[in-house]
Amino acid sequence: MSDDTTDRRREAGVQTLSDPLFESSSSEAAPLPETDPQPDDEFWFADSDLILVAGNVEFRVYKEPLLLHSSVLSEMLDNKEAKSMQNASPQPDGGDCSKLLLSDPPDDVRHFLQGLFAGSVLRVGMIHPSYAELSAQIRLGHKYGVKQMVQSSVDYLQEYFPETTSPVKKWEFKYRFKPPGFQPIHAIGVVNLARLADAHSLLPASLMACASLGQELTKGFTRPDGTQETLPRDDLLRCVVGRAAWTKACTTASHKVFQRTISSDCIRRGKCKPVFDKILARLADAENAMFDVTFNASSAWTSHVNASDPDRVLCPWCYDMVGVWESGRQLEQATELLRRIPEIFGVSVSDSDERHVESKELTDSDDED
Structure with a gap:
């Protein structure tokens, strides 16, 4: 048995308290059910x-597609x-039906099998899994070495937790940080899943999503099997x-967006400069204004411009200079903030291409077959 296979058999689902916990996954170590x-x-x-017993x-289920x-x-x-042949003992369940005892919760096994079989419930058109299913x-x-299942799930998460090299517009996606079947608190689970699957490219956005949770960040959430999912201490x-670092970076970026240097083509210099002062004052007075520029709110900077200048005193040239997400100072600063997210949240994305490499290996393997 290879070391890699041995490691996978020893690992189980992330059941985090203060640090991730791992349980044995061998069939010999699986606990016997208390009832039939x-x-x-x-x-x-x-x-x-x-027969899989959880x-x-x-x-x-059918052995061949699962073991394939x-x-x-x-x-x-x-x-x-x-071992059964060595002991010359018959199968406990009789016939040709093999049996394996698993240490996983029944709900997890059911979700796992849903990715491999069509059961009594057809999932036609179900494109958005729940957090419990995807997790x-x-x-x-x-744990069981089904790479394609892991890869497909990571690819799905990547749509909602974009890489920091993604265009700014992708960070404006309607369900950013929250897939339709998820709750905001599930960002904690996404961080843990990214660690488990070595999906480093998910970490910056998922940590950023966690940072916006507030007090519930330390409590985590309860999984269907009753275990508590929380972040490791680190x-x-x-x-x-x-x-804190992100708020500081957003403060600096906001001042760069609304600095008093007006457009060289400004036609109302005496009126435009006070508007910039008003906008900066509004940002300073807003309790969470700086953190709002985490892209949690659509076009956060533009909303402050419109709220501070409802009569549109700001001339068209100065307004264009400030810009929106796709242009002007806002685009420049938003792009710079995206670039800095890994640094701000203390993670490395140097391995972010691993998932693409693994996907290519799977494709190459299929071609060889």
């Missing part, structure tokens, strides 16, 4: 040849069958320090 397992309502195919639930994608489960099953597929996909510290 019951067939799952969704994944129970009477003519199939593999807690008090049994999932009866999971070398880890395949090896676990081979080891179990080899389980990344954690169990990583990432919690990154969010606290990063929020």
Whole structure:
């Protein structure tokens, strides 16, 4: 058995308290259910040849497609069958139906299988997974070596937690930091999933999303299996320090956007300069104005311009110089802020291309087949 496979078999889903916890994932270490397992309502195919037992639930599925994608489960099953032959003992469940005991919560196993099989519930047109579904597929996909499942889930998250090299316009996406099936607090889970899957490109945006949570950041949230999901101490510290650093960076950027240097083509110099002073004063008085420039609010700087100058005293040339997200000073400063996010939140994205490399390896492997 390779070291890589051994490591994957030892890892389990992220169940974070103050630091991530990992449980054994071998079939031998799986706890026996306290009561007789019951067939799952969704994944129970009477003519199939593999039963997965998770807690008090049994999932009866087809062995071949599952083991085709999971070398880890395949090896676990081979080891179990080899031991059965050595002991000359029959399968406990009889017939040709193999059985594996898993240490994962039943809900997680169900979500994992949803990525591999069409069960009794058809998911036609369901393009937005819940956090619980996506989280389980990344954690169990990583644990059991189903790379395509992990990669597809990471790609989905990347649409809502963009890379800092993405165009500014992408950070204006309607559901930025919050996929339709997620709550804002789930950003904590995204950070943990990014760590687990080595998806470094997700970290800057997900840490930034966590930094905007407020007091609930330290409490985390409860997963369906009852475990508490919180940030490890180091990432919690990154969010606290990063929020202060980001506010400072936004303050500097705001002054650069609204500095009193008016446009060289200004036609109302005596009127435009006081408008810039008014805008800066408004920003200073707004309690969370600086942090609002985290792109949580659409066109935050433009909204301050319009609120401070409702009668549009500012001439067209000065207004254009200040710009909107796609032009002028705002574009310059927003682009610079995006570039600095990894530095501000203390993470390295030097490995952000790993997911693209892994995706290419999968494609090349498919071509060879």
